[in-house]
Amino acid sequence: MARKLTxxxxxxxxxxxxxxxxxxxxxxxxxxxCGKAHWYPRAICPFCxxxxxxxxxxxxxxxxxxxSVMRRVKEPYAIAHVTLAEGPTMLTNLVDCDFDTLxxxxxxxxxxxxxxxxxxxxMFKPV
Amino acid sequence: MTISGKAYIAGAFxxxxxxxxxxxxxxxxxxVALGALQDAGLTRQDVDGxxxxxxxxxxxxxxxxxxxxxxxxxxxxxEVGGASYALLVGHAAEAIxxxxxxxxxxxxxxxxxxxxxxxxxxxxxxxxxxxxxxxxASYAITTANGYAMCAMRHMHQYGTTGAQLAWVKVAASHxxxxxxxxxxxxxxxVEEVLASxxxxxxxxxxDCCVISDGGGALVVVxxxxxxxxxxxxxxxxxxxxxxKHLTAGTFxxxxxxxxxxGPIAFAEAGITxxxxxxxxxxxxxxxxxxxxxxDLGFCAKGAGGKFVADGNLISxxxxxxxxxxxxxLCNNHPxxxxxxxxxxxxxxxxxxxxxxxxQVKNCDLALAHGTGFQLATRHGxxxxxxERE
Numbered sequence: 001m002a003r004k005l006t007x008x009x010x011x012x013x014x015x016x017x018x019x020x021x022x023x024x025x026x027x028x029x030x031x032x033x034c035g036k037a038h039w040y041p042r043a044i045c046p047f048c049x050x051x052x053x054x055x056x057x058x059x060x061x062x063x064x065x066x067x068s069v070m071r072r073v074k075e076p077y078a079i080a081h082v083t084l085a086e087g088p089t090m091l092t093n094l095v096d097c098d099f100d101t102l103x104x105x106x107x108x109x110x111x112x113x114x115x116x117x118x119x120x121x122x123m124f125k126p127v
Numbered sequence: 128m129t130i131s132g133k134a135y136i137a138g139a140f141x142x143x144x145x146x147x148x149x150x151x152x153x154x155x156x157x158x159v160a161l162g163a164l165q166d167a168g169l170t171r172q173d174v175d176g177x178x179x180x181x182x183x184x185x186x187x188x189x190x191x192x193x194x195x196x197x198x199x200x201x202x203x204x205x206e207v208g209g210a211s212y213a214l215l216v217g218h219a220a221e222a223i224x225x226x227x228x229x230x231x232x233x234x235x236x237x238x239x240x241x242x243x244x245x246x247x248x249x250x251x252x253x254x255x256x257x258x259x260x261x262x263x264a265s266y267a268i269t270t271a272n273g274y275a276m277c278a279m280r281h282m283h284q285y286g287t288t289g290a291q292l293a294w295v296k297v298a299a300s301h302x303x304x305x306x307x308x309x310x311x312x313x314x315x316x317v318e319e320v321l322a323s324x325x326x327x328x329x330x331x332x333x334d335c336c337v338i339s340d341g342g343g344a345l346v347v348v349x350x351x352x353x354x355x356x357x358x359x360x361x362x363x364x365x366x367x368x369x370x371k372h373l374t375a376g377t378f379x380x381x382x383x384x385x386x387x388x389g390p391i392a393f394a395e396a397g398i399t400x401x402x403x404x405x406x407x408x409x410x411x412x413x414x415x416x417x418x419x420x421x422d423l424g425f426c427a428k429g430a431g432g433k434f435v436a437d438g439n440l441i442s443x444x445x446x447x448x449x450x451x452x453x454x455x456l457c458n459n460h461p462x463x464x465x466x467x468x469x470x471x472x473x474x475x476x477x478x479x480x481x482x483x484x485x486q487v488k489n490c491d492l493a494l495a496h497g498t499g500f501q502l503a504t505r506h507g508x509x510x511x512x513x514e515r516e
Contacts (some may be wrong), residue, residue: 005265006250013262038260039376046375066283066380066503068275068327070267072248079272079327079502081380088376091504093266104283119263 003075007118016055018119020108026110026122027055028086036074060110061085062124069099082124084109096125131395134231135353136361136513138346139168139474141452141467145459148241148341151260152184153194155236158327160195160487163344168356169230174346176228178219181210182237182342182462201228204320207368207507208499209409211235212345212467215508216495217366219347220328224446229349237462241352246338246463247271248326263504270463271335271399273503278414281381282329284429287417289329291432293320295413296333296456298440303453305482310337311457311478315355320413334413336455336465343467345474359478365396365512372505381429383415383498384508387420392510393424398492400424403512405476405487406447407469416440419496420447421511443484451476451485466497470511477515491515 001094020027028076029041033050037058045053067080078094095113108124115121140162147155149414156179164170177199183191187204203218205211212235219231239246245412247270252260253260281287297317315333323332353360372378393399400423408423410416417431426434426449434447442448452458452472455465475481493513500506 001424006267008265009255011255011261013258018261037376040259040373042258066276066280068272068279068329069327070248070269070327071273072271072327077267077270079266079276081276084376089373089378090265090376091263091268104279115265123266 005113005115005121007115008121010020010119012039017041020055021112021120021122024112025057026060028058028084028088029053031103032058037086037088039090059085062108064094064102064104064108065089066104067094067102078102080124093122093123095126128224129395130220130224130366131364132350132362133224134347134363136216136345136351136363136474137348137353137356137358138163138169139461139471140166141343141471142236142341142461143308144341145308145339146240149236152236152238153191155238156183156191156234157195159236159342159344160234163232163346167346167358169346171195173198173230174232175199175403176219176222176231178203178215178231178233180204180215180235181206181208182235182464186314199386207509209411209464210319210466210497210499210507210509211464213470213495213497213511214368214507216345216347216363216370216470216511217509218365220363223347229352231347233345233347234342234345235462235464235467237464238340239463240340242339243354244338247335268501268503270501271330272327273501274412274414275330276503277418281414282417284381285432287432289321290317291436292334292413292417293317294436295410295416295440296320296446298435298438299410299450299454299456301441302451302485303457305484306453306458309453309458310339330412330414336411336460337457337460338410338463339459341459341463343471345470360516361474361477362514362516363511364514365392367391367395367510368508370507380503381418383418383422383502384506385419385496385498385510388508388510389423389496390488392512396512398512402492403494404490405451405473405493406449407473408449409465409469409497410450410456411498414458415498415502416449419498423494423496442487448487451481466495466509469495469497473513477513
């Protein structure tokens, strides 16, 4: 993949996610107090304010909520919000596809993409 | 406590420049401050409250207060991106109503054009301590492709078309032709908007606002002072502010924070959207206008595309004359922040000082609305409703 990606910031709250990502596992934060998954991940549940948040493996399946292909750059790319099968919608990019065939509602699956000297980040490709 | 009738906009000034390679940002702030004070018939020594935002160089309001050598009783630095100046009008009215100051100065200035900033098409630098940074920085969200995602969803959800988006620009261009300072004074057609280069699907180049240097300033005063001044008094009768975010991953991108700031402002003003004669609506992109017009209650959610079509925003022919200076789409978008010029044109309309070709007849009630930051993630909004006395 030609496009160079900015590496993610690894913080106390994001470290476990990107460690899992390095081994190809896509996990999402799940609150055992209220039973809800959320995005973006936080140590404190944004729905019920409990700190009983744990990382759980996610299916990696989702659908495109919206997207846009950035055309006025050297290497066009598709930004998107993808709604995960587990509920939350996340900001991401769509890759490995013909940009002209993308549509809202399309089924997609996670694919990790290497970044410039950092942990890989979750992106999605049509299935 | 209500601010309705507790403060007046006494001075308004838009810098005529759109390109200022030989001036500093601080100098532009001072020039617009002096312009607005002169417009009000006041002097720098009268100012006892200063209000600014993220475009003001320096830590908070201190550097600019020092540069202009202001002697202050009250200062407020609130950063809500492009919405900041409409919001600061509200804060100035609140401070005056609470007795914290008598003459409030609000300034905006910047030079993104001279500095060669890729305003819409490159990701903005972000503080690594921003909690969303680990989850967003790799995806290259920019101003243009973020707002484009909102447009894409609005089209999907409500059947809004590219031609309807284009009508927003067409209306702005009809107004800009009468503004000698407008960056883009040529009238354009729907076809020309749709034929302009694609920036980020579905937004074409002419769906995007201009990048300009410049600035503007406002002077807000208590009623007793407004009565002593010669300029037509513009009374602030309602203000509202709100923040909208991604709500932990459960959101609707076709709605903006205007859906909350608008009703708050209308309730305080005691009027309804149908009473508004002129509206300044932040137009960072054409889609921004459609979403805000719906959220402010000028039409039902989802009906914004139809509402703006066929010239309905053009002064003299349409039902809702908007951005009669040409707006950010054609006139000016100083410092990449639009709500200052929105309030200024609303003041011109209420004073009867807009260009005669676009002046709204009997313009006694006007609204100015701004959105700041990123509509596709997290943003702020501010609504100001004003009345001519």
